[in-house]
Amino acid sequence: MAIDREKFPPLYRTVANNDDGLESHSYVPGGLDVLTSHPLEDAPGANPEQFIGLALSTCLNATLEAIEKKRALTHTSQVHTIVEMARDRRGFQFYLTAEVKIPGVDLETATAMVDLAERRCPVAKLLSGSDNVQVKLVQEFTPITTIDAG
Amino acid sequence: MAIDREKFPPLYRTVANNDDGLESHSYVPGGLDVLTSHPLEDAPGANPEQFIGLALSTCLNATLEAIEKKRALTHTSQVHTIVEMARDRRGFQFYLTAEVKIPGVDLETATAMVDLAERRCPVAKLLSGSDNVQVKLVQEFTPITTIDAG
Numbered sequence: 001m002a003i004d005r006e007k008f009p010p011l012y013r014t015v016a017n018n019d020d021g022l023e024s025h026s027y028v029p030g031g032l033d034v035l036t037s038h039p040l041e042d043a044p045g046a047n048p049e050q051f052i053g054l055a056l057s058t059c060l061n062a063t064l065e066a067i068e069k070k071r072a073l074t075h076t077s078q079v080h081t082i083v084e085m086a087r088d089r090r091g092f093q094f095y096l097t098a099e100v101k102i103p104g105v106d107l108e109t110a111t112a113m114v115d116l117a118e119r120r121c122p123v124a125k126l127l128s129g130s131d132n133v134q135v136k137l138v139q140e141f142t143p144i145t146t147i148d149a150g
Numbered sequence: 151m152a153i154d155r156e157k158f159p160p161l162y163r164t165v166a167n168n169d170d171g172l173e174s175h176s177y178v179p180g181g182l183d184v185l186t187s188h189p190l191e192d193a194p195g196a197n198p199e200q201f202i203g204l205a206l207s208t209c210l211n212a213t214l215e216a217i218e219k220k221r222a223l224t225h226t227s228q229v230h231t232i233v234e235m236a237r238d239r240r241g242f243q244f245y246l247t248a249e250v251k252i253p254g255v256d257l258e259t260a261t262a263m264v265d266l267a268e269r270r271c272p273v274a275k276l277l278s279g280s281d282n283v284q285v286k287l288v289q290e291f292t293p294i295t296t297i298d299a300g
Contacts, residue, residue: 002281003245010234010245012189015294016203019228021215026208029294032184032196036208039162046182048212048273051205053166058176058186059198063241065171078169084160091213091270095153095160120241123198129279131152144165144179 022047039085049094053081056098059123060135064102067113067120076104077113080141096127098135099142110137172197189235199244203231206248209273210285214252217263217270226254227263230291246277248285249292260287 018026018036023043027033037045057079064077077100084095100117102110118124118135127133168176168186173193177183187195207229214227227250234245250267252260264287268274277283 008236008238008243010236010297012199012235013232013294013297014189014199014203015230015232016200016207017228017230018207018211021225022208022212026204028196028200028204032200032204034182034204039164046178048205048209049162049164050166050178050182051201051208052273052276053164054176054178054184055198055201055205057166057168058172058201061168062172062198075171078167080165080167082163082165085162085272086158086160088158092272093158093275094272096276122235122242122244123202125243126202126246126280126282127276130276132276144163147160147163
């Protein structure tokens with residue numbers, strides 16, 4: 001459904017910029033200002049893979065936190081999003097796997113909470129049309145192994 | 151199309167985490183570690199709106215930079231992504247408007263470059279199923295006015 005700005009007017013507005021490409025910095029005027037670099041270069045700096053992982057983890061966990069609060073549950077949810085970069089038919093693509101842990105509730109309750117959060121979280125909504133994004137409940141987080149693309 | 155990890159194996163892997171909800175921090179282990187806060191609270195910190203804006207601006211501009219390099223063009227592209235938060239039928243939603251400026255080329259060339267970049271950029275691909283995301287070529291960036299949601 002197209003945006004309905006009358007029915008749903010913006011409550012908050014921000015802007016995030018990149019002017020000088022990948023080997024430079026990305027910034028929010030007057031706010032976060034982050035050095036960036038190519039993920040396959042051995043150089044300090046964040047990258048688009050990390051920014052979108054931070055967006056999904058923060059948004060999903062904020063939504064889970066709101067659900068916990070509404071049900072007077074102690075906050076125990078955690079979200080770790082694994083982001084992988086691979087070639088594609090054209091250019092590159094990302095694979096996102098958001099792993100959710102909610103140790104404070106039973107499996108059935110946790111499963112329902114993750115399902116609700118995925119339908120409510122604005123970042124998950126923006127990504128819902130992509131086959132490359134997965135949100136799953138885990139008992140333990142997957143240990144991350146870096147890839148030597150040498 | 152579902153992920154085909156055999157045909158397109160990951161070249162790079164990272165993880166981005168949030169453990170303690172919106173009023174805490176989000177981080178990449180051993181890398182970027184960012185204070186977070188609710189966008190409508192008058193508190194320092196970044197938020198999911200800014201993270202996804204940084205992801206789209208950085209990724210689109212890196213893709214434009216690669217197109218410029220391939221055509222031996224001087225790098226002049228810039229991307230500023232406006233992110234707005236609004237209510238939705240369920241929970242909240244984001245509106246993203248990525249504004250692209252490429253002063254170093256004529257309008258026709260710039261239009262073709264933006265179209266190509268949008269089809270190549272991994273973050274734009276992840277968002278391509280959403281009606282809430284727009285990428286547009288501009289002569290000048292829109293001045294950002296904050297919203298007093300008081």
